[in-house]
Amino acid sequence: MAQVRVRFAPSPTGPLHIGGVRTALYNYLFARKNKGTFILRIEDTDQARFVEGAEEYIFAALKWCGIEIDEGVNEGGDYGPYRQSERKEIYRQYAEMLIDRGYAYYAFDTAEELDKLRTDSEKKGETFIYNALNRDRFKNSVSLSDTEWHARLNAGEPYVIRFKMPADEEIHFDDLIRGHISVNTSTLDDKVLFKSDGMPTYHLANIVDDHLMKISHVIRGEEWLPSLPLHFMLYRSFGWTPPLFAHLPLLLKPDGKGKLSKRDGDKMGFPVFPLYWPYGEKARGFREDGYYPEAFVNMLALLGWNPGTDQEIFSMEELIEAFSIEKVGKSGSHFDPEKAKWFNHQYLQRKSNRELALEFREILRAKGYHVDIVNLETVVGLVKERVSFVKDMWNEADFFFKAPETYDQEVVRKRWKNNTSSLVTELKTVLHDIQSFTPEETEKVVRSWISEKKINAGEVMTPFRLLIVGALRGPGIFDIIGWIGKEETIRRIEKGISAIAK
Numbered sequence: 001m002a003q004v005r006v007r008f009a010p011s012p013t014g015p016l017h018i019g020g021v022r023t024a025l026y027n028y029l030f031a032r033k034n035k036g037t038f039i040l041r042i043e044d045t046d047q048a049r050f051v052e053g054a055e056e057y058i059f060a061a062l063k064w065c066g067i068e069i070d071e072g073v074n075e076g077g078d079y080g081p082y083r084q085s086e087r088k089e090i091y092r093q094y095a096e097m098l099i100d101r102g103y104a105y106y107a108f109d110t111a112e113e114l115d116k117l118r119t120d121s122e123k124k125g126e127t128f129i130y131n132a133l134n135r136d137r138f139k140n141s142v143s144l145s146d147t148e149w150h151a152r153l154n155a156g157e158p159y160v161i162r163f164k165m166p167a168d169e170e171i172h173f174d175d176l177i178r179g180h181i182s183v184n185t186s187t188l189d190d191k192v193l194f195k196s197d198g199m200p201t202y203h204l205a206n207i208v209d210d211h212l213m214k215i216s217h218v219i220r221g222e223e224w225l226p227s228l229p230l231h232f233m234l235y236r237s238f239g240w241t242p243p244l245f246a247h248l249p250l251l252l253k254p255d256g257k258g259k260l261s262k263r264d265g266d267k268m269g270f271p272v273f274p275l276y277w278p279y280g281e282k283a284r285g286f287r288e289d290g291y292y293p294e295a296f297v298n299m300l301a302l303l304g305w306n307p308g309t310d311q312e313i314f315s316m317e318e319l320i321e322a323f324s325i326e327k328v329g330k331s332g333s334h335f336d337p338e339k340a341k342w343f344n345h346q347y348l349q350r351k352s353n354r355e356l357a358l359e360f361r362e363i364l365r366a367k368g369y370h371v372d373i374v375n376l377e378t379v380v381g382l383v384k385e386r387v388s389f390v391k392d393m394w395n396e397a398d399f400f401f402k403a404p405e406t407y408d409q410e411v412v413r414k415r416w417k418n419n420t421s422s423l424v425t426e427l428k429t430v431l432h433d434i435q436s437f438t439p440e441e442t443e444k445v446v447r448s449w450i451s452e453k454k455i456n457a458g459e460v461m462t463p464f465r466l467l468i469v470g471a472l473r474g475p476g477i478f479d480i481i482g483w484i485g486k487e488e489t490i491r492r493i494e495k496g497i498s499a500i501a502k
Contacts, residue, residue: 004036005216008062009043009206012054015277016061018286018335019221019251019260022300026248027219028067029301029323036216040072041209042083045199053279061274064293066316079213084205091200094208094238095161095193099141103237104193106159107140108152131189132167161194163203163230163237173232175225176217176246176325183229191230203227207234210243219246219325222332246325249304250332260335270337290389291340295347299340303333313346345388353377359390367394369401378483382475396474400483403492404470411472412500415462421497423460424467428493431486439482446478467496 008024010016024040031038040062044050059074071077081087098104114130121128135142140162141149153159169185193204200208210218225247235242251260254268262283265272274296275285286296298314306329307314307322314322348356357376364371371379383396430449434442450457465477468489474480481489 002216003214004031004034005039005214006031006036006219007039007041007210007213007215009041009209009220010058011043011046011049011202012051012058013046013049014051014054015273015275015283016054016058017260017262018272018274018300021061021065021274022251022303023219023221023248024062024067025065025297025300026305026323026325026328029320030217030219030325031070032320033323037070038068039077039079039213039215040069040075040082041213042073043202043205044083044085045088045202045205047085047197047199051279057275057277064274064287065297066293084209085199087205087209088199090212091205091208092194092198095200095204098163098193098234098237099161101237102164104161104163105135105141106149106153107138107162107190107192108144108149108157108159109139110158113139129189130162131165131186133186135162135164135190158196160192160196162190163193163234165190165230165233171229171232173228173242174245175228176244177249177328177330178225178247181228185229185233188229203230203234207231207238211235211238211240215243217244217246217325219248222247222250246328249329251303252332252334254334254336256332256334259332268337270340272335286340290391291344292347295344296340298347299343303335304328313343341388348384348388348390353381353384356380356384356390356393360393363391363394364401371401375483382479382483386475399469399474400480403488403495404468406470407466407496407500408471411462411466415458415466416500417459420459420463421501423455424463424493424497427460427464428490431481431489431493434486437482437486437489439476439478442481443478464493467493 006027008020008027010020010024028038030036040058042055042058044055055073062069069075071079071082073082076082095104099106118128130138137143142164144152165188166185170182171185172180172182174180191203192201194200209215228245228247232242252258253260253264260272262272262281265284271284271286271289273283273285274287276288277283277285287293294315297316297319298312301314301319301323302312305323306327308327311318311322354373354377357373357380360380361371361373361376364376379397379400380393383393386396387393427446427449430445431437431442434445447457450460461477462472465472465474468477468480468484484492
């Protein structure tokens with residue numbers, strides 16, 4: 001294989017969708033697997049849709065994911081500039097080169113004129129198309145005399161440059177994922193390559209940049225598949241060897257019906273962007289929702305790519321080693337928010353209690369609790385199996401830090417019997433006399449006491465948990481009281497008995 005050079009070329013028109021992140025990830029994995037180069041190119045030729053802050057968001061999102069850029073706006077490289085708006089003089093000469101070769105032409109039709117023709121066609125139930133079949137009906141350098149179109153050009157009349165798609169030609173090309181594709185040019189229109197504002201369209205800039213930057217493989221989303229015939233023709237018209245193409249399948253809604261969108265995330269309660277988007281219509285992010293970048297990347301890699309094994313947890317290094325374009329599927333992959341949480345849960349379990357305690361400590365500090373990190377490690381170790389995010393630890397561990405204010409009335413109604421108060425009062429005395437208040441010792445003593453009294457363990461253990469926690473939840477009760485200590489345990493028992501009695 002020749003030197004691999006791939007690029008991720010997003011437009012700064014808003015937050016980067018996870019579908020775009022997956023495209024970047026697959027390009028990165030492919031480059032690293034093949035000892036190649038990963039390039040980040042910012043395609044900002046559509047100035048009307050440019051959004052302030054979007055470019056910085058792209059940089060931050062890729063950095064958070066651990067996707068390292070070899071050449072780009074910030075990194076530099078031998079083929080810059082890497083921002084298309086800084087390359088616009090390059091594109092004009094290539095557009096004019098196509099005109100000189102007879103593969104493109106000047107078109108002077110106004111947007112209003114074309115809109116009217118499009119509307120008229122729709123009223124007739126027809127599809128408006130500007131191509132070889134009817135281009136001589138419009139105002140362009142194909143239909144007008146040389147004198148007339150030169151005069152318009154010299155007078156400074158606004159124009160665009162369109163590609164001159166040949167009539168009724170069967171063209172053939174290949175895609176690494178889709179296989180062999182053939183298209184008849186009669187179904188294709190004469191796309192605009194250069195706009196009246198002096199900027200190229202995506203189609204021209206994309207092809208010129210990929211050629212000049214020596215891109216070997218174009219790995220991009222399925223939405224660009226309809227543009228592939230035009231791109232193939234542009235390469236042919238310039239006399240350039242095209243790169244190899246691979247069009248990735250769509251990311252679909254959880255039910256598989258349609259492309260995943262921000263609206264789906266808002267409606268169903270999950271993010272569709274890697275990071276929080278703070279501008280305009282704000283959007284939540286995976287990072288801010290508590291996902292680890294490794295979990296996010298692992299989850300995303302498996303949406304469209306199948307390693308061919310049962311392995312689901314991959315480090316970035318393992319993804320690089322296992323990745324291949326041949327194992328990317330053609331069909332869209334539906335995003336499963338519960339599976340995404342599962343991935344985060346797996347990565348959370350792999351972190352040390354110290355790492356998790358340091359994260360959880362910040363949450364506790366915000367609530368006004370200051371806890372020794374060693375003691376906090378114990379709490380984290382007891383509850384981490386129950387959560388997928390550190391932010392959820394509070395809901396599973398709040399009773400470690402504060403006594404219950406209320407008691408589950410359903411449990412009180414069903415499990416608090418006439419003799420319960422006397423039983424837990426006696427239990428309080430038993431606990432008071434224990435010298436070494438460790439989980440192991442308290443459990444040993446309490447179990448022995450229950451056995452001596454010949455009572456069912458549930459008669460006392462259920463109310464005991466209710467008094468300490470306020471509900472039937474949490475890890476082992478002896479672990480809980482071992483952490484809060486004897487004094488707090490007895491205080492909670494006395495407080496609870498009094499509250500329930502009322």
